[in-house]
Amino acid sequence: MGSSPPLLVLFLATACGCCALTPAEVLVVGNRNSPVSRSIIDYYISKRGIPSQQVLLLNTEVDEEISRAVFDREIAEPLGSFLKKRNWVDRILAIVTTSGVPLKIAGSEGRATVAASVDSEIAALYADFSGTAHLLPGPVPNPYFRSEKPLSHPEFPVYLVTRLTGYSLSDVRAIIDRSLAARNRGVVVLDQREPGVEEGDNWLQRATHLLPKQRVLHDETTQVVRGASNVIGYASWGSNDRSRRERNVGFHYLPGALVTEFVSTDGRTFQEPPESWSPGPPGKDRTLYFGGSTQTLSADFLRQGATGASGHVYEPYLPLTPRPEVLFPAYLSGRTLAESFWAAIPALSWMNIVVGDPLCRLIGQ
Secondary structure, eight states, X not given: OOSHHHHHHHHHHHHHXXXXXXXXXXXXXXXXXXXXXXXHHHHHHHHHXXXXXXXXXXXXXXXXXXXXXXXXXIIIHHHHHHHHHTTOTTTOOEEEEETTSOOEEOOOSSSSOSOEEHHHHHHHHHHHHTTOOOOOSSOEEOTXXXXXXXXXXXXXXXXXXXXXXXXXXXXXXXXXXXHHTOBSOSEEEEEOSSSSOSHHHHHXXXXXHHSOGGGEEEEOSSSOOOSOOSEEEEEEOGGGXXXXXXXXXXXXXEEEEEEEEOOTTTTSOOSOXXXXXXXXXXXXXXXXXXXXXXXXXXXXXXXXXXXXXXXXXXXXXXXGSOOHHHHHHHHHTTOOHHHHHHHXXXXXXXXXXXXXXXXXXXXXX
């Protein structure tokens, strides 16, 4: 496979460049009851030129966690009514939620649960709006998983849902600004937990072989990569790596950089921890917890300079986490942030979230 990956990337870049998502295909969903949500919307639509009629303000709770009944009544129902009234069920391809829109739907533990992220539930609603309700409980196979095509309806019955959020309004504005400055340069850091004995490490190895050699920093040791420069992508085990106990590994991220981790609850909250908090091993000492866990947080990467990140609101189980061997080749080929992440995520109606501007795309150099 020595010379083929660069040719593959070049081919896909040519194929995807003229087919990227456009502002006309994006719906922005906020919460009328959240001043931060409204501020994010105003900033985002002005930066991306999204018409104000493509904004839906919900009247819903501002809590991060809601019940399934609240989701159905205050999010799914008004969203469906909005799209159907305008005949936009097929026209809209990407949906952006914001801080202030509920983050997760409560439920029991395990795979047979109605728990999910709000965004992954919205992603599954295309089927519902088209007349075939998706099944509950548990995850639904993502029809866009591993696709190399631009998203289209009804071919792919899914919405590409991303969230504009972070610890603060300034963090969100920064990721929007960085998305507009994204360029196709820099390296993808793939940090294994140990030499390829686990499924996630095997995915990282595959990603290495599918990317141009000069664009990859691949580490197979038990040590955590620290202090990397010119980073455009990062995949690791986060706090599930026994050598990782700090919130910041000192990377310099380029505009457009994406981060994904094999971590169960890195998207559990976007409330900011105290500066003294740091991730640690799971245990019974509740003083080490923040947001119900000791695990790393996706929002830290956004604060540190990343432009997009994935996360999980509850336990997703490793097979349903984003696949780096799909994500990074797609993104470096010129596909948008939303298309790249959702092509890499195996399931809908599950625990996954994607943070970032769906229109972000690496162009030029």
